[in-house]
Amino acid sequence: MIECKGLKKTFQSENGAFEVVKNIDLKVKENEFLVLFGPGQCGKTTILNMIAGLETPSEGIVTVNGKEVHEPGPERGVVYQTISLFPWLTVMGNVEYGPKVRGIPKEKRRATAQHYIDMVGLQGFEKSFPVQLSGGMKQRAGIARAYANNPIVMLMDEPFGALDAQTRYLMQKELERIWEQEKRTVVFVTNNIEEAVYLADRIVVLANRPTQVKAEYKINLPRPRNYVDPEFLRLRMEITDAVDKTL
Amino acid sequence: MIKSQKEKIQRVLAGLFSIGAFLALWQWAVVSTTLGQLMPGPITVITSFIQAFSVPIGTCTIQQHVGWSLSRVMIAYLVAAVVGIGLGVLMGWNPKIEAIFKPLYDIIRPIPPIAWIPLSIVWFGLGEMTKYFLIFLSAFSNITLNAYEGAKSVDPVLMGASRMLGANRTQTLLTVVLPASMPFIFAGLQVAISTSWATVVAAEMVRSTEGVGWVIVSAQDTNDMNQTLVGILAIGIVGFILATIMRGVETRLCKWNKSE
Ligand SMILES: Nc1ncnc2c1ncn2[C@@H]1O[C@H](COP(=O)(O)OP(=O)(O)OP(=O)(O)O)[C@@H](O)[C@H]1O
Ligand SMILES: [Mg+2]
Numbered sequence: 001m002i003e004c005k006g007l008k009k010t011f012q013s014e015n016g017a018f019e020v021v022k023n024i025d026l027k028v029k030e031n032e033f034l035v036l037f038g039p040g041q042c043g044k045t046t047i048l049n050m051i052a053g054l055e056t057p058s059e060g061i062v063t064v065n066g067k068e069v070h071e072p073g074p075e076r077g078v079v080y081q082t083i084s085l086f087p088w089l090t091v092m093g094n095v096e097y098g099p100k101v102r103g104i105p106k107e108k109r110r111a112t113a114q115h116y117i118d119m120v121g122l123q124g125f126e127k128s129f130p131v132q133l134s135g136g137m138k139q140r141a142g143i144a145r146a147y148a149n150n151p152i153v154m155l156m157d158e159p160f161g162a163l164d165a166q167t168r169y170l171m172q173k174e175l176e177r178i179w180e181q182e183k184r185t186v187v188f189v190t191n192n193i194e195e196a197v198y199l200a201d202r203i204v205v206l207a208n209r210p211t212q213v214k215a216e217y218k219i220n221l222p223r224p225r226n227y228v229d230p231e232f233l234r235l236r237m238e239i240t241d242a243v244d245k246t247l
Numbered sequence: 248m249i250k251s252q253k254e255k256i257q258r259v260l261a262g263l264f265s266i267g268a269f270l271a272l273w274q275w276a277v278v279s280t281t282l283g284q285l286m287p288g289p290i291t292v293i294t295s296f297i298q299a300f301s302v303p304i305g306t307c308t309i310q311q312h313v314g315w316s317l318s319r320v321m322i323a324y325l326v327a328a329v330v331g332i333g334l335g336v337l338m339g340w341n342p343k344i345e346a347i348f349k350p351l352y353d354i355i356r357p358i359p360p361i362a363w364i365p366l367s368i369v370w371f372g373l374g375e376m377t378k379y380f381l382i383f384l385s386a387f388s389n390i391t392l393n394a395y396e397g398a399k400s401v402d403p404v405l406m407g408a409s410r411m412l413g414a415n416r417t418q419t420l421l422t423v424v425l426p427a428s429m430p431f432i433f434a435g436l437q438v439a440i441s442t443s444w445a446t447v448v449a450a451e452m453v454r455s456t457e458g459v460g461w462v463i464v465s466a467q468d469t470n471d472m473n474q475t476l477v478g479i480l481a482i483g484i485v486g487f488i489l490a491t492i493m494r495g496v497e498t499r500l501c502k503w504n505k506s507e
Contacts, residue, residue, distance in 0.1 A: 074413030
């Protein structure tokens with residue numbers, strides 16, 4: 001479970017303080033798929049980085065399962081907006097990186113890594129280097145790498161933002177399947193409403209800078225969802241209208 | 248970037264053609280102009296070069312001279328590589344280490360190695376140590392600078408990813424900063440092998456009893472143009488081979504950096 005209390009983030013720049021995140025209160029239940037929806041540049045990555053421990057909040061605290069977050073740690077898995085695979089390692093090398101630096105013996109970590117490589121559908125590409133993979137395959141490897149540490153929570157920052165439309169749909173379905181298979185508490189950032197409605201148990205809509213929570217939607221549609229189901233389309237429309245008004 | 252076999256052959260042929268044309272022009276100039284009174288032609292030089300494998304110049308055959316020079320380069324170059332990569336990567340990675348060492352390094356870097364000759368003779372005498380020291384200096388500054396630039400330019404997202412996956416700071420340094428800097432480090436190592444090879448010649452010209460640099464100074468002392476050119480030929484060929492080997496090693500170790 002993730003809890004953010006009174007999160008604020010102000011960056012110091014040449015023209016004074018720059019308030020990016022203003023007062024975020026957020027609770028994510030165990031195994032809940034939470035989508036943070038917000039316009040570009042509104043501070044989504046900053047919020048995620050504070051939960052990850054990569055960025056220190058100016059005010060407020062983050063706890064994961066009751067433990068305060070102060071630095072990066074392997075119980076929080078991250079899938080990034082930009083490609084963040086280690087380019088000098090193969091797919092296997094990337095996926096087993098986490099268990100390796102944590103001192104898991106070779107045989108055990110190989111088995112874990114192989115399990116997740118299979119789960120994301122990359123079997124046969126274990127020895128490929130990232131440059132040899134397509135965009136979608138890179139993000140599959142990124143998801144497997146995050147899973148291989150068996151994290152409590154998964155933080156995903158627009159992981160499909162750079163993919164073409166076709167691949168993006170495919171990856172949404174794949175992520176849904178993977179998550180159903182091995183549930184985790186997820187915070188997933190996107191600026192695509194369709195993607196949000198497809199994946200989320202709950203959508204939190206952020207208002208533009210300084211960022212705060214504007215609205216929340218519970219999505220109770222059965223999974224896997226259908227992009228053209230009337231109820232799906234109705235929700236998509238409703239959220240789109242609400243978002244348009246906040247901008 | 249896989250080149251077709253045909254393209255490769257064409258490239259080699261073009262290279263051989265220009266070398267052949269150069270040698271022909273040289274031979275012609277020696278035979279038909281007054282250049283012939285100053286220096287021998289390529290046929291004479293290449294014949295002497297081949298003879299030098301069995302007939303010693305001074306106390307050593309040409310391959311022994313090359314061996315002496317190469318061993319001097321290798322010892323000093325390896326030390327420079329270890330020190331340079333270590334210092335460069337650490338400076339690029341840690342702002343405190345950078346603040347301490349970078350200013351000193353920036354002052355030493357622009358001084359050409361040969362400017363250190365008088366001081367190094369005072370410090371280390373005329374023996375091997377002075378040669379090692381000069382070669383070390385000539386390799387060290389390029390290797391350090393490139394390693395530093397490499398470590399500076401590591402994508403912070405990759406360092407964050409490594410920390411999120413459970414790596415401590417030392418592990419991040421060894422498993423992310425160092426490999427990410429490799430293409431830069433190799434660029435430095437490549438330049439440095441050439442400057443080291445050039446410097447060993449200069450160092451041996453100061454004082455030595457063997458080595459390719461000695462081949463040239465001893466020829467100067469006896470006014471033997473043919474021997475000078477044999478020395479130059481040996482230096483050129485070995486320099487070319489060293490650069491080619493380095494490029495091969497880089498292609499193997501940094502293949503992740505190039506798309507197919
Ligand atoms: N380290 C920093 N120093 C100063 N300003 C920063 C820093 N990090 C982010 N910002 C600024 O904070 C704002 C929000 O950035 P952030 O990356 O969190 O937004 P985002 O919603 O993730 O954007 P995008 O849609 O592009 O992913 C931006 O204007 C950015 O320039
Ligand atoms: Mg972002």
